[in-house]
Amino acid sequence: MALWSGRFEEGVDDFTQRFGASLPVDKRMYAQDIAGSRAHAKMLAATGVISAQDAQEIDAGLAGVLADIEAGTFVFDINDEDIHMAIEGELTRRIGSAGARLHTGRSRNDQTITDTRLLVKDFCVQLMRGNLALRQALVNQAKAHPEVVMPGYTHMQHAQPVLFAHHMLAYYWMFQRDFGRIAAALQAADVNPLGSAALAGTTYPLDRRMTAQELGFSQVTPNSLDAVSNRDFLLDLQYACSVTMIHLSRLAEEIILWSTQEFGFITLSDSYSTGSSIMPQKKNPDFAELIRGKSGRVVGDLMSLLMVMKGLPLAYNKDMQEDKEGAIDAFDTVCDSMRCMCGMIETMQIHPDAMMESARKGHMAATDVADYLAKKGLPFREAHAVVGHLVLLCEKRGCQLDDLSLSDFKAECDLFEADITEQLDLPSIVRARTTEGGTSPQAVAVQMQAVEETMAHDAALLG
Numbered sequence: 184m185a186l187w188s189g190r191f192e193e194g195v196d197d198f199t200q201r202f203g204a205s206l207p208v209d210k211r212m213y214a215q216d217i218a219g220s221r222a223h224a225k226m227l228a229a230t231g232v233i234s235a236q237d238a239q240e241i242d243a244g245l246a247g248v249l250a251d252i253e254a255g256t257f258v259f260d261i262n263d264e265d266i267h268m269a270i271e272g273e274l275t276r277r278i279g280s281a282g283a284r285l286h287t288g289r290s291r292n293d294q295t296i297t298d299t300r301l302l303v304k305d306f307c308v309q310l311m312r313g314n315l316a317l318r319q320a321l322v323n324q325a326k327a328h329p330e331v332v333m334p335g336y337t338h339m340q341h342a343q344p345v346l347f348a349h350h351m352l353a354y355y356w357m358f359q360r361d362f363g364r365i366a367a368a369l370q371a372a373d374v375n376p377l378g379s380a381a382l383a384g385t386t387y388p389l390d391r392r393m394t395a396q397e398l399g400f401s402q403v404t405p406n407s408l409d410a411v412s413n414r415d416f417l418l419d420l421q422y423a424c425s426v427t428m429i430h431l432s433r434l435a436e437e438i439i440l441w442s443t444q445e446f447g448f449i450t451l452s453d454s455y456s457t458g459s460s461i462m463p464q465k466k467n468p469d470f471a472e473l474i475r476g477k478s479g480r481v482v483g484d485l486m487s488l489l490m491v492m493k494g495l496p497l498a499y500n501k502d503m504q505e506d507k508e509g510a511i512d513a514f515d516t517v518c519d520s521m522r523c524m525c526g527m528i529e530t531m532q533i534h535p536d537a538m539m540e541s542a543r544k545g546h547m548a549a550t551d552v553a554d555y556l557a558k559k560g561l562p563f564r565e566a567h568a569v570v571g572h573l574v575l576l577c578e579k580r581g582c583q584l585d586d587l588s589l590s591d592f593k594a595e596c597d598l599f600e601a602d603i604t605e606q607l608d609l610p611s612i613v614r615a616r617t618t619e620g621g622t623s624p625q626a627v628a629v630q631m632q633a634v635e636e637t638m639a640h641d642a643a644l645l646g
């Protein structure tokens with residue numbers, strides 16, 4: 184019978200036992216559960232609720248259980264229902280009545296949310312480290328190719344030339360924002376709910392700030408009802424994971440496109456590619472495609488928890504047992520995806536000539552030609568129309584703007600002079616974008632200084 188079976192005459196049947204058990208999922212929290220129990224026992228002894236001898240036996244017993252789990256010799260039994268019952272039951276079998284006193288002054292409600300908060304804090308730190316590694320890979324590629332010009336796109340059509348380094352740093356800033364979201368989830372999880380008991384607190388003289396200090400929490404929850412029913416920090420984590428996966432998916436999509444024969448901007452390492460079972464020539468960006476595909480499951484994990492929480496009255500409800508599986512899946516998926524993407528970025532080969540050749544197509548100097556006329560006094564909208572006519576002429580001739588003669592330009596507007604050819608040089612166009620945050624080498628160098636500062640700041644948060 185279960186440890187809570189005192190008021191029951193019969194136990195649940197095998198199916199409902201399996202259906203209701205959370206052990207297959209929450210055994211992931213064994214280390215957190217044991218840490219919480221050791222802190223709780225130490226506090227119970229310090230406040231005189233249990234004897235120092237009992238606390239010592241509990242601590243030694245829990246240390247033994249932890250060692251067995253980590254050695255792989257601990258046998259989990261589905262009849263234990265959850266990780267809390269599995270550990271407490273084994274502890275009591277090992278040390279007797281002292282183990283039965285461990286649960287004094289607490290409930291599984293505050294126990295499980297304490298474990299979950301500790302788990303999320305650990306998850307956040309690991310995600311932040313993975314995020315830093317990925318951002319460093321992007322920065323390294325940007326530094327390795329400071330003057331490579333590539334086409335920039337809107338609507339997947341050639342728009343304006345940009346530096347490849349600028350493009351890499353655009354993703355850097357996406358992931359830097361993700362770091363901030365993960366850090367916010369860490370802060371949200373960093374609150375001790377232990378001592379809230381089932382929902383109303385307890386009559387025992389617990390020192391909640393002592394357990395907070397023991398477990399590394401910065402503060403304690405101010406309301407016991409909210410403490411056991413709050414899953415906002417899990418939503419924060421899964422939202423941060425979802426946005427990270429969206430950003431990873433966008434980068435994966437570009438890698439997939441860039442590695443095609445049509446683009447030819449990059450070649451992926453063999454370590455991050457696969458072949459075909461029938462076509463010997465194939466080199467497929469399977470891992471980028473998997474990252475793109477896995478974004479859906481992480482977003483789904485977030486949606487699942489939102490739906491679990493949307494109609495729950497206070498305080499704890501069994502629905503909340505569904506809170507951890509999605510969070511664990513999201514964490515595992517994002518960690519693996521960041522690691523894979525980091526490897527792809529670090530090892531991919533860049534083809535500057537192919538990028539420049541592509542940038543020469545699509546009349547990407549058009550905006551600068553219009554700006555040329557505007558700076559000579561022609562209203563920009565009129566200049567826009569003039570250059571539109573020139574582009575149409577190029578389309579009819581099957582050529583690019585830099586193939587036109589000066590007479591072709593003057594036929595559209597007599598403000599054009601011989602220096603118009605300088606406006607058609609792609610490196611010059613890029614160098615002219617000197618506004619803060621722009622794509623010129625000068626602006627990117629300034630941006631890189633900000634990158635280095637944010638990297639140092641974020642690394643310092645992790646110690």
